[in-house]
Each structure stands twice: as structure tokens, then as C-alpha cells.
Amino acid sequence: xxxxxxxxxxxxxxxxxxxxxxxxxxxxxxxxxxxxxxxxxxxxxxxxxxxxxxxxxxxxxxxxxxxxxxxxxxxxxxxxxxxxxxxxxxxxxxxxxxxxxxxxxxxxxxxxxxxxxxxxxxxxxxxxxxxxxxxxxxxxxxxxxxxxxxxxxxxxxxxxxxxxxxxxxxxxxxxxxxxxxxxxxxxxxxxxxxxxxxxxxxxxxxxxxxxxxxxxx
Amino acid sequence: xxxxxxxxxxxxxxxxxxxxxxxxxxxxxxxxxxxxxxxxxxxxxxxxxxxxxxxxxxxxxxxxxxxxxxxxxxxxxxxxxxxxxxxxxxxxxxxxxxxxxxxxxxxxxxxxxxxxxxxxxxxxxxxxxxxxxxxxxxxxxxxxxxxxxxxxxxxxxxxxxxxxxxxxxxxxxxxxxxxxxxxxxxxxxxxxxxxxxxxxxxxxxxxxxxxxxxxxxxxxxxxxxxxxxxxxxxxxxxxxxxxxxxxxxxxxxxx
Numbered sequence: 001x002x003x004x005x006x007x008x009x010x011x012x013x014x015x016x017x018x019x020x021x022x023x024x025x026x027x028x029x030x031x032x033x034x035x036x037x038x039x040x041x042x043x044x045x046x047x048x049x050x051x052x053x054x055x056x057x058x059x060x061x062x063x064x065x066x067x068x069x070x071x072x073x074x075x076x077x078x079x080x081x082x083x084x085x086x087x088x089x090x091x092x093x094x095x096x097x098x099x100x101x102x103x104x105x106x107x108x109x110x111x112x113x114x115x116x117x118x119x120x121x122x123x124x125x126x127x128x129x130x131x132x133x134x135x136x137x138x139x140x141x142x143x144x145x146x147x148x149x150x151x152x153x154x155x156x157x158x159x160x161x162x163x164x165x166x167x168x169x170x171x172x173x174x175x176x177x178x179x180x181x182x183x184x185x186x187x188x189x190x191x192x193x194x195x196x197x198x199x200x201x202x203x204x205x206x207x208x209x210x211x212x213x214x215x216x217x
Numbered sequence: 218x219x220x221x222x223x224x225x226x227x228x229x230x231x232x233x234x235x236x237x238x239x240x241x242x243x244x245x246x247x248x249x250x251x252x253x254x255x256x257x258x259x260x261x262x263x264x265x266x267x268x269x270x271x272x273x274x275x276x277x278x279x280x281x282x283x284x285x286x287x288x289x290x291x292x293x294x295x296x297x298x299x300x301x302x303x304x305x306x307x308x309x310x311x312x313x314x315x316x317x318x319x320x321x322x323x324x325x326x327x328x329x330x331x332x333x334x335x336x337x338x339x340x341x342x343x344x345x346x347x348x349x350x351x352x353x354x355x356x357x358x359x360x361x362x363x364x365x366x367x368x369x370x371x372x373x374x375x376x377x378x379x380x381x382x383x384x385x386x387x388x389x390x391x392x393x394x395x396x397x398x399x400x401x402x403x404x405x406x407x408x409x410x411x412x413x414x415x416x417x418x419x420x421x422x423x424x425x426x427x428x429x430x431x432x433x434x435x436x437x438x439x440x441x442x443x444x445x446x447x448x449x450x451x452x453x454x455x456x457x458x459x460x461x462x463x464x465x466x467x468x469x470x471x472x
Contacts, residue, residue, distance in 0.1 A: 026220045044281045048318045051278075055317040055347035062343055076365075117353040124379055127386040131410035184402055187418040191400040193444040194422030195286030196223070197437040200230040206437075208293055208429035 011205045018203045060084065086112065149175050222447065230440040237436035244439045251396050251414035252424050255294075258370030258394040259301045267369030267393070268308035271298050272359055272384065274399065275352040277375030278314030278323070284376040287400040288319055290425030291375035292326055297428035298372055299330030303339060310362060313347040314375070315355040320347070356380035360387040373397035373412075374421055377404050385411035398424070 017040060024033040063080035070077045089108065097104040136147040155161030156172025201207045237243055262269050273291035276284045295311065302309040311327055313320050324345055331340040348358030360383055363371060371388035373381060377399040388395050389411055398408050398416025408415045416424055419441070426434045 022223075026223070041281070044318070047280075048316070051317045051320045052350060054320050055313060055350075058313065058320070058342070058345060058347040059349070062346060065343065079361075113351065113353075116357070117351070120353045120357060120383065121379070124382050127382050127411075131382075131386065131407070135410035187402045187405070189448050190419030190445065191286075191402065191422075193226075193441045193448075194290070194400065194419040195283060196226055196444065197230060197441045198286040198289045198422060198425075200227055200440075201234075201434060201437050202289065204231065204234060206234055206431075206433045207289060208296070208426075208431045208434045 014205075015203060018199070056087070059087065149179070222444070225447065226440065226444050229443045230437055233436035233440045234433050237432040243432065243436055244442070246423075246427070246435060246438055249416065249420055249424050249427060251398065251412075251416045251420070252427050254394070254396050254414040255298060255372060255428070256301060258372065258396055259298070259305060259307055261394055262307045262369035263305050265367075265369045267367040268310055269298065269302050269370045269372065270310050270312065270359070270363055270366075270368045270388070270393075271295055271372045271374075272312035273314055273319075273323075273375030274373065274377035275315040275355050275380050276378065278317045278319035279376065280318040287376040287421060290400075290421045292319070292322060293425035293429050293434075294372070294374045294421075295323065296326050296330050299327045300334055303331045303334035303336040306336070306339065308366070309344055310366060310368075311345045312355070312359050312362065313345055315348065315350050315352050317347060317350075320345075352378055352380045356383040359384045363387050363393065364391055367391075368393045370394045370396070373399075373408075374416070374424065375399060376401060377407075379404070379407075382407045382411070 020033065020036055021040070024030070024037045027033070063083050066080045067077045067084075072078070072081060090105075093102075093105050093108055094100055099105070100109075132150070136143055136150060138144050138147060152168065153172045153175055155165070155168050161172075162169045198207065233243070259269055261267075271294075273288065273295070277288055277291055279285065279288060299309060299311075301307075309327070311323060313323060324342070327344060328337070328340050331337050346358065346362060348355045356379075359380075362368075363384070364387065368388060368391060371384070371393045373384060373395070374397050377397075378401070381397070381399065381404055385395050385397070385407060394414075395412040396414045397412050398421045399405060400418065400421055402418065405415075405417060409417070422441070423438055426438055429435070
């Protein structure tokens with residue numbers, strides 16, 4: 001297959017699929033278009049599942065090579081072997097007992113993954129406090145504005161705030177409803193237009209990363 | 218109204234791409250400090266002998282939903298970072314997203330970037346790490362990599378969830394330079410607080426276009442601004458007509 005064909009065929013597929021999805025969104029409901037869109041969505045899920053297998057191959061390869069190169073007794077070797085053992089355990093239990101909804105799978109999930117995930121979320125709290133301390137220093141106008149708004153809203157949320165100073169409730173709600181919503185909508189509109197432009201550039205085959213891959217092919 | 222706005226955007230983008238291709242003048246584009254900081258961060262990695270880490274977020278590999286734009290913007294930035302790392306021969310580690318649909322694209326882009334710099338021999342699949350589908354595992358895996366492999370510059374651009382907080386904080390704790398941003402409004406606070414160079418909202422798309430160096434891609438930023446001006450004008454018109462009570466117009470524009 002020539003490079004031109006390899007470049008043109010993906011572009012045609014991208015354009016046709018994108019046009020179909022756009023037409024399906026803007027036109028009144030047409031069953032055939034809905035079915036086509038549903039099929040594309042299913043394909044995306046299937047492709048996603050395959051890439052997960054690819055990810056697992058990367059993981060096994062990386063840790064396997066680490067064990068081979070550094071030995072099972074080294075610090076990295078021990079961590080890598082734990083990773084691989086846990087991977088085999090979860091996949092094995094899933095296959096042997098019939099999926100991820102079984103009591104056996106739930107048992108290992110609740111006793112291995114859940115505590116680790118809870119610890120991770122817990123650490124986030126401390127990082128948030130440390131980061132807020134650094135960000136809210138009264139050294140710039142922006143940081144001062146963030147500090148004042150943050151303190152007012154925090155006081156509004158805890159019972160002692162409204163109890164000792166009732167107007168704090170109104171002030172906190174005002175910050176949340178007006179400046180916060182205004183800024184959020186501005187940000188969301190900016191992000192939405194950025195996404196639209198990237199989609200259109202891809203549709204016109206002008207997106208640089210996609211073009212780069214096509215040209216390399 | 219949606220269709221009209223979409224048609225305007227499609228036509229404007231096409232016009233600006235054509236103008237760029239014909240070599241005509243494009244509107245001036247302001248510099249984004251975080252884009253310049255990428256080269257600075259990689260230079261810092263050269264000096265300190267550390268590695269450069271790039272990640273596009275737990276959902277930074279999703280090729281569907283509203284995250285796709287962020288994924289493509291992050292891939293553009295990845296291509297730029299990989300080229301710089303290849304040029305300066307700095308170790309690069311790319312953390313594959315926990316939703317890895319874009320994993321083949323990530324590998325292809327890193328490999329092609331090394332090829333473009335004639336340093337293909339320095340490319341290795343070990344540069345791309347996958348930590349599993351769980352975002353907690355993803356964040357912990359990255360934190361471990363940053364600490365064990367002496368990260369000097371941590372670049373996080375893409376679709377991030379709460380995992381970014383851990384990654385950015387871990388990088389900051391080890392003294393790495395943090396550069397990044399996300400299009401997810403709800404997580405921007407983490408970048409604002411923890412990144413040395415932060416990209417706010419649509420800036421990640423602008424960064425993706427700027428680093429590509431392609432006039433056709435950069436021209437999209439001008440088209441994007443046209444859309445923003447239309448939105449702003451619609452809001453202002455809505456305010457005026459709401460003040461003088463024109464319900465028909467207001468319902469037409471969907472306010």
C-alpha cells in the first residue's frame with residue numbers, strides 16, 4: 001500500500017464519520033443515523049478494550065525487563081514482582097470466578113484496591129492545604145483576591161461563620177453564584193471553542209499531530 | 218442557533234486555514250509563558266541530569282467525548298516535548314493515560330519525534346509507562362516514577378481528574394519544574410496552585426497549536442477568537458434585550 005493511500009484512506013474515514021455524527025446531531029431524529037452513530041460508539045468501546053490489552057503488554061514488558069535486568073532481590077525487582085503478582089491475581093480471579101461482579105473479585109478489590117485508593121484520596125487533602133497555603137500568600141493582587149474569597153466562602157460553610165457573623169452567608173452565596181459562575185462559564189466557553197476548532201482542523205486534515213502520524217506512515 | 222454558530226465556525230476556520238496556506242498575514246498571537254517554559258524546563262533537565270516527564274491525565278487518552286480536544290492538544294505538546302528531548306538527549310518518560318485509547322498514537326508520536334530529530338536509536342518502548350486503568354493507580358504510579366527516576370521537569374497537559382493534584386504535588390516536592398494545564402475547569406485550581414507555569418482553560422489548545430509551528434494550525438486560534446467574539450456579542454445583546462424585555466428574541470437565542 002502506498003504512503004498516499006495510507007494517508008488518504010484514514011482522512012476519508014475520519015471525514016465521513018465526522019460528517020455523519022454532525023448530521024445526526026443537528027438533524028431531527030433519523031433512526032438509521034442513530035444506529036450508525038451507535039455502531040461507531042460501540043467500535044470506540046471495542047478499540048478502547050484492545051488498547052487496554054496493549055497497555056497491559058506495556059506494563060508486563062516494563063516490569064518483566066526490570067526484574068530480569070536488576071534481579072528479583074533488588075528494591076525495584078521486588079516492587080515490580082509485586083505489581084505483576086497483583087496483576088495476575090486480579091486477572092486470574094476475574095477469569096476463574098466469572099467476571100468482576102463476583103464475591104471473590106469484590107473481596108480482593110475491597111481489601112487491596114479500596115484501602116490504597118482511600119489513602120490516595122486522603123493524601124489529596126493534605127496536598128490541597130499545602131498548595132492553598134502557598135497559593136494564598138498575600139503577595140499579589142490575584143492571590144489576595146483568592147485568599148479573601150476563599151476565607152469568606154470557607155467561613156460561610158462552617159457553622160461558626162453564619163452564627164457569629166450572619167452576613168457571611170449572603171457574601172459566601174454571592175461569591176459562589178456570581179463571580180464564580182461568571183468565570184466558570186467564560187472558561188467553559190473558551191474550552192468549548194478550542195475543542196470545536198481542533199475537531200474542525202482534524203476534519204480538514206490540518207491537525208499537526210494527526211498529520212505527523214499520517215506522513216510517517 | 219447551534220447549527221448557525223457551527224457553520225460560522227466551520228467557514229471561519231476554513232478561511233483562516235486558506236489564508237495561512239496562501240502566506241497571508243494572520244492576526245498577532247500573544248506568547249504563552251508555559252510554552253516557552255517547556256524548553257526552559259528541558260534545559261534544566263540537561264543541567265541537572267534528571268529526566269523529563271510528560272503525562273496527559275487519566276482521561277488524556279480518550280478518543281471520544283468532550284476530552285478529545287484536550288487529548289489532541291496534549292499530543293501536539295507531546296510531539297514538541299519529545300523533539301526537544303531527542304534534540305538535547307534528555308531522558309523522557311511518558312505516562313500513558315489510564316484510559317489508554319490513544320496509546321498507539323502516543324507511541325507513534327514519540328517515535329516519530331525521535332525520528333524527526335534523527336535520534337531514533339534513543340527511542341525505547343520503556344519510555345512509555347502504563348499503570349493500569351484506575352486513576353488512583355495512575356497517580357501513584359506516576360508519583361513513584363517521578364521520585365525514583367529523578368524528574369527535573371514535569372509537563373502535564375490534557376484531561377486531568379483529581380490525580381493531577383497528587384502528581385503536581387509530588388513533582389513539586391522533589392523540586393521538579395511543573396508546567397501544565399487542563400481544559401477541565403473543575404481541576405484548574407490544582408494547576409493554578411501547584412504549577413510553576415499554568416495554562417488556563419483554552420490556553421492548552423493554543424499551546425498545542427503554537428508548539429506545532431504550523432501556520433495552518435495556528436490560524437485556528439484566530440477562528441476560535443471569532444467564535445468567542447460572537448459569544449460575547451450574544452451575551453451583551455441578551456443583556457440589552459433582557460433589560461428592555463424582548464422575550465421572543467431572548468428565547469430565540471436560547472437565554
